Amino acid sequence: MNRVFRPARIAISALVLLFLWWLGSQFYADYIFPSVPSVWSAFTSAVSRGVWMEMVGDTLLHTLSAAGVILLIGLPLGIVIGRSRIAEDLSRVWLVFLQTVPTVVLIAIALIFIGANTTAVVTVTVASGLTYFMLSVVQGTRAIDRDLVEMAKAYHAGESVIMRAVLLPAVVPYVLAGARIMLGVAWQVTLFAEYLVGSAGVGFQISSAIKLLDTSGVFMWGLSIVAFTLLFEYGMFRPVEAYLTRHTRRS
Amino acid sequence: MSFVEITGLSHRFGRDRGGPVLSDVTLSVRRSEFVAVLGPSGCGKSTLLNVLAGLVSPTEGTVTVGDGTVRIGYVFQAPRLLPWRTARRNVEFGLEQTGASRSAVRERAAAALELVHLAEHADKYPNQLSGGMQQRVALARGLAIEPDLLLMDEPFAALDALTRSYLQEELLSLVRRTDSTTILVTHDIDEALLLADRVVVMTQRPARIASIVDVPFGPERSVASLIADERYPELRTSLRELLRPQVTAAAGPSRAQVTADA
Numbered sequence: 001m002n003r004v005f006r007p008a009r010i011a012i013s014a015l016v017l018l019f020l021w022w023l024g025s026q027f028y029a030d031y032i033f034p035s036v037p038s039v040w041s042a043f044t045s046a047v048s049r050g051v052w053m054e055m056v057g058d059t060l061l062h063t064l065s066a067a068g069v070i071l072l073i074g075l076p077l078g079i080v081i082g083r084s085r086i087a088e089d090l091s092r093v094w095l096v097f098l099q100t101v102p103t104v105v106l107i108a109i110a111l112i113f114i115g116a117n118t119t120a121v122v123t124v125t126v127a128s129g130l131t132y133f134m135l136s137v138v139q140g141t142r143a144i145d146r147d148l149v150e151m152a153k154a155y156h157a158g159e160s161v162i163m164r165a166v167l168l169p170a171v172v173p174y175v176l177a178g179a180r181i182m183l184g185v186a187w188q189v190t191l192f193a194e195y196l197v198g199s200a201g202v203g204f205q206i207s208s209a210i211k212l213l214d215t216s217g218v219f220m221w222g223l224s225i226v227a228f229t230l231l232f233e234y235g236m237f238r239p240v241e242a243y244l245t246r247h248t249r250r251s
Numbered sequence: 252m253s254f255v256e257i258t259g260l261s262h263r264f265g266r267d268r269g270g271p272v273l274s275d276v277t278l279s280v281r282r283s284e285f286v287a288v289l290g291p292s293g294c295g296k297s298t299l300l301n302v303l304a305g306l307v308s309p310t311e312g313t314v315t316v317g318d319g320t321v322r323i324g325y326v327f328q329a330p331r332l333l334p335w336r337t338a339r340r341n342v343e344f345g346l347e348q349t350g351a352s353r354s355a356v357r358e359r360a361a362a363a364l365e366l367v368h369l370a371e372h373a374d375k376y377p378n379q380l381s382g383g384m385q386q387r388v389a390l391a392r393g394l395a396i397e398p399d400l401l402l403m404d405e406p407f408a409a410l411d412a413l414t415r416s417y418l419q420e421e422l423l424s425l426v427r428r429t430d431s432t433t434i435l436v437t438h439d440i441d442e443a444l445l446l447a448d449r450v451v452v453m454t455q456r457p458a459r460i461a462s463i464v465d466v467p468f469g470p471e472r473s474v475a476s477l478i479a480d481e482r483y484p485e486l487r488t489s490l491r492e493l494l495r496p497q498v499t500a501a502a503g504p505s506r507a508q509v510t511a512d513a
Contacts, residue, residue, distance in 0.1 A: 147331050154304045154325040155345045155396075165344065169335040247335045247376040 034216035039223070042216040051205070056224060058201040062118065063190045066125035067183055073126075074133040074182075075175065079167075081134070082141025098131045103189055107196050118200070121193040128189040129182045136178025140171040176241050180233075187229060253279035254432050255303065255400065260312035261457075262298055272298045274457035276312070285426055285433045287443035290453030291494065296436040299458070300325070300402045303434065316400055322349065324393030324431075326403040330385035332377040338388045339364060339373040345392045363395035364388075366425060383414035390418075394425065401426075403435040407442065419445055420474065427470055440490045444468070445477060452493045462493050 018036065025035035034042075046052035081087045106127050110120040144167060152162045194203025202221045209217030257278045263271040272295035280286050288296050301307040302314055304325050316323070324345065332341045342360040351359070364370050367387040377385050386406060393401055407415040423446055426433055437443055443450045443466075450464040467482060477483050 147327070147329065148333060150306060151325070151327065151331040152344075153306055154323070155392075156348045157344075161348065165336075166333065169333070172335075247378060249376075249378075 031213045031215050034219055038216045039219045042214070042220040043224075046217075046220065052224070055200065055202050055205050055221075056228070058118075059190060059194065059203065059225075060228070062121045062125065062194065062201055063183070063186050066122045066129060066190065067179075067186050069122070069126050070129050070133050070182055070186070071179065074130055074178075075137055078134040078137025078178075079141050079171070082138040088138075095131050095135070098127060103128050103192060104196070107193050110193075111197060116197050116199055120197050121190060121199065121201070124193045125186050125189045129186045132185050133178040133182040136174050136181070137171065140174025140178075141167075143174070144170045172244050173241075176237065176244065180237050183232060184229070187225060191225065254282040254284075254317055255280040255434070256313075256315045257299075257303075258313045260299075260302065260309050260314060262295070262302065262307065262309045262311070271310075271457040273302075273309070274459045276458070276460055278451060278460065278463075280432060280434065282432055283430045285435070285446060285448045286451060287447035287449070288434060288436045288451045288453060289440065289443045289490065289494070290436075290438065290458060291455050292438050294453050294456045295458035296453060297328075297404050300404050300434065300436055303400070304402055321399035322396050324396055324398030324401045326386075326389050326393045326401070326406045328405045328408055330377065330382075330389040332385055332388055332392075334377050337374050337376055338369060338380065338384075338391075341377070341388055342391045342395050345396045349396055359395050359397075360391075363391040366394060367391045367421065383410050383418065386410060387418065387421075390422070390425075394429070397429070398431050401431050401433045403433065405437055405439075406435075408437075408439070415442075416474065422446065423472070440487055440494070443490070444483065444486060445472070445474060450490065452490065464490065464493075 022036055025033050027033070030038050043052070046055075077091075081091050103124065106124045107120075110124045114120040114123060148166050148170070149162060152166050157165070190201070191203035191206070194201035195207045196203075198204050198207060202225060206218055206221050209215070209221065255278075257276055260273055260276040261271055262273040276299065278286075288299065290296050298307060302309050303316060304323055332338075333344060336344065339360055342363050343356050346356040346359055361370070361373070364373050367390055369384060369387055369391065372380060372384060377388070380388065386409075390406065393403075407418050410418065419442055426446070433446075435443070435446060447466055450466060452461045452464065453459065454461045464486070466486070468477065468480065
């Protein structure tokens with residue numbers, strides 16, 4: 001029964017949201033609460049002018065290159081911190097700092113040191129997203145079953161085999177969970193940084209649209225990001241996770 | 252000519268919390284012999300196996316196993332299977348470390364799973380197997396590499412009585428078919444008598460050898476034949492006496508030979 005009803009319930013709640021949007025827009029001017037058609041036309045016009053592709057491309061580039069840098073730095077650092085007490089103590093202050101410093105302060109500092117450009121946006125995103133990913137890797141490394149490592153050693157497995165066959169697979173679920181949260185944070189921070197730094201990207205477009213009272217544009221850009229977030233969740237994370245954690249399923 | 256030679260082995264863990272775990276253990280095991288190391292739980296028997304497997308360097312004493320290049324299979328108390336590998340791939344893990352070719356690895360793993368009657372479950376993940384099946388996979392992993400020395404650390408202790416007695420008989424027939432030397436650590440007297448050629452009785456921690464008992468039953472034995480054997484209850488009783496804390500404390504590291512008619 002649930003197989004039929006659950007998608008139906010989700011579809012109904014989506015329709016209710018669209019209906020409320022339509023209803024709300026009946027009472028307000030377009031520059032305050034834009035209607036569904038005007039947001040759609042903002043979308044088609046942005047696409048036909050080529051702005052949409054360009055700006056979404058910029059934001060994707062910012063977010064994904066920051067995410068890539070975070071994975072590259074965060075995985076080895078997280079494993080080292082998870083395995084060594086010394087590394088943990090040395091990194092503690094840095095991690096607490098990165099976790100607590102307000103994003104807006106990071107952006108201000110980046111503007112002073114780097115300037116109003118792409119590098120500043122990416123740097124701020126890396127600085128904000130790194131700890132979310134790294135702490136998850138640290139947790140995964142600590143959760144490694146020492147008994148399995150001992151088993152591998154008893155069968156004369158070398159360091160590289162232990163890394164490939166025992167340690168990495170154990171950390172994978174934590175890496176995925178960390179990457180998922182990190183990417184969510186990275187989208188937010190990138191848009192925010194683009195908004196304030198004002199170089200390029202969807203965040204920058206939103207800041208221009210607001211100045212021109214182009215509320216349809218704000219809605220349209222916002223929904224575009226929502227669409228991409230969902231695409232990454234369902235098009236990438238869910239299938240990859242289902243594949244990599246297939247051994248945890250029973251039957 | 253002995254195959255495993257343990258001389259004056261003592262071990263204490265770092266900073267000496269709780270004193271030494273092993274004290275002056277000297278033992279030699281012949282090739283193809285099945286030795287059961289019997290002692291109270293937590294007395295340091297596992298440490299003895301870890302030393303033999305090269306996982307722990309002893310504080311004192313020497314251990315030699317064959318010419319030093321022998322293959323060692325280790326079956327732990329818990330199955331210790333890699334959760335992300337199927338039963339087949341878990342059995343292959345041990346084989347992969349021997350440097351055998353891919354096809355040989357696959358072939359021997361299949362044969363080992365056949366041996367423990369798990370061929371039809373080869374592609375299941377540990378999570379999908381019962382505790383007894385998981386332990387059989389672990390046993391197959393140990394047997395697949397055709398070990399010169401098979402170490403077993405209370406491999407059936409965590410299983411229910413029925414599964415345990417079934418696996419003990421299975422193991423009995425398996426070790427008769429191979430000529431590997433086996434050292435089984437256990438606290439189960441019946442298990443020791445069913446499987447072993449000799450029983451080494453350990454004292455409580457620090458573990459020393461209290462006594463070494465020759466098991467008079469031949470290679471063709473079963474639970475039924477042991478129960479029918481009149482020497483069995485006597486042997487059982489004398490081992491029980493040896494395991495009693497006050498008796499073992501008094502016995503010290505002597506190597507009294509207790510036989511069935513003693």
